[in-house]
Amino acid sequence: MLTNKEIKQLIWEKADNVASKLGLEIxxxxxxxxxxxxxxxxxxxxADGYVxxxxxxxxxxxxxxxxxEIDLFDKSYELVVSSPGLDRKLRGKADYERFKGKLAKFILKGKETKHPVVIGYIDEILEDxxxxTEKDSGKLFNIDLNEIDKANLEIEL
Structure with a gap:
């Protein structure tokens, strides 16, 4: 019997193969x-738009x-296929580049941080x-990439 981690890896490999043939990614x-x-x-x-x-x-x-065909689960299962959503998680530098100019929320590490949450537009991505540009004040923030705990796109209304 495979562990959940092994099952996930096997599924990821096959899903990635199927997705790439359809112009998608996992x-x-x-x-x-x-x-x-x-x-x-x-x-x-x-990569070139929304799902x-x-x-x-x-x-x-x-x-x-x-x-x-492969029958990975002992019992029946439900397959759910979805998109990351409009408020998708941003997972690093490549995502920041991809969504440059978009509104995002950044939660920073450390309790002593002067601004633990910054909501603003992604202007520029540098080496580190x-x-x-903060949405409400227009203030420019330079945030070290290693200080970002979580980030996601924000929905603009």
């Missing part, structure tokens, strides 16, 4: 639920037969810093 894979009600969530992404319902459907139709 953002995350989550295995949730109990043994009786297992949920496999595959989060897909698109549509059609993208999720195409991926699901291409990927599901392999899952049924990111420049953010």
């Amino acid at each position: 953002f995350d894979i989550l295995i949730k639920g109990s043994n009786k009600n297992k949920i496999l969530e595959v989060v897909i992404d698109k 549509s319902i059609g993208d999720c459907e195409r991926f699901s139709k291409a990927f599901d037969p392999w899952l049924d 810093q990111i420049k953010i």
